[in-house]
Amino acid sequence: MTIKKKLSVSVNGVVRQAEVEPRLLLAHLLRDELDLTGTHIGCDTSQCGACTVMVNGEVVKSCTMLAVQADGSQITTVEGLGDMQQLHPIQQGFWEKHGLQCGFCTPGVMISMVGLLKENPNPSEAEIRDALEGVICRCTGYQFIVSAVQHAAQLIAEGNQAKETISSAGEGR
Ligand code: FES
Ligand code: FES
Known part of the structure; x- marks a missing residue:
């Protein structure tokens, strides 16, 4: 039986909740569970940086962090920077x-x-x-x-x- 854990994160100012396997990476939480596909995955080796987001104000490669480690965090992805009306x-x-x-x-x-x-x-x-x-x-x-x-x-x-x-x-x- 697969054990799942509930988590809650604030992404770009919006509280999001999910129930995930402990092995799920933050990058996959963002892309696959929360549909925030602006965060890209370009490697399996923590080298490319395409998956970079901010977690509690710190720059983090989201493929190097488990989703459950981000529980309770404030996350900023590229979708949260600006929009066509007001670019960052x-x-x-x-x-x-x-x-x-x-x-x-x-x-x-x-x-x-x-x-x-x-x-x-x-x-x-x-x-x-x-x-x-x-x-x-x-x-x-x-x-x-x-x-x-x-x-x-x-x-x-x-x-x-x-x-x-x-x-x-x-x-x-
Ligand atoms: S996907 Fe390449 S560093 Fe994260
Ligand atoms: S990898 Fe194509 S613009 Fe940077």
Whole structure:
């Protein structure tokens, strides 16, 4: 008999409940149980970063965490960053600076960079590249991603309304 455990998480500000096997990964909880397919799975080895989300304000590769370990947590996925009416600065940066091609890595890259900008609002190119370690992009060569993050930092520094959003996302909303 398969033993299941009930859990409750707040995802992008909405409380979600599920009953899952203890072995279920957080990435699969998000995608398969909660239908939040913006979080991607690109490897089996914790290397690609496509599955990156925020858990209680910390950047986490969701394939490295069991769903039951996230019980009671506040989680932010790419779906929680912004929408077409009001893009998050990181989304605006990617939009304006062409920071993606196929887009498979993009959700994880964006969440990782939100984490970076929360800790370091004005990162140098070297610091951005350092923070990109662990999120693999096979398309862009990273230069446009760096430009997108720099642009997002500039938008935040200009104090646009989305600054509030990035702070909230950093707290795991
Ligand atoms: S799917 Fe999590 S690091 Fe690749
Ligand atoms: S845009 Fe294709 S993997 Fe990054």
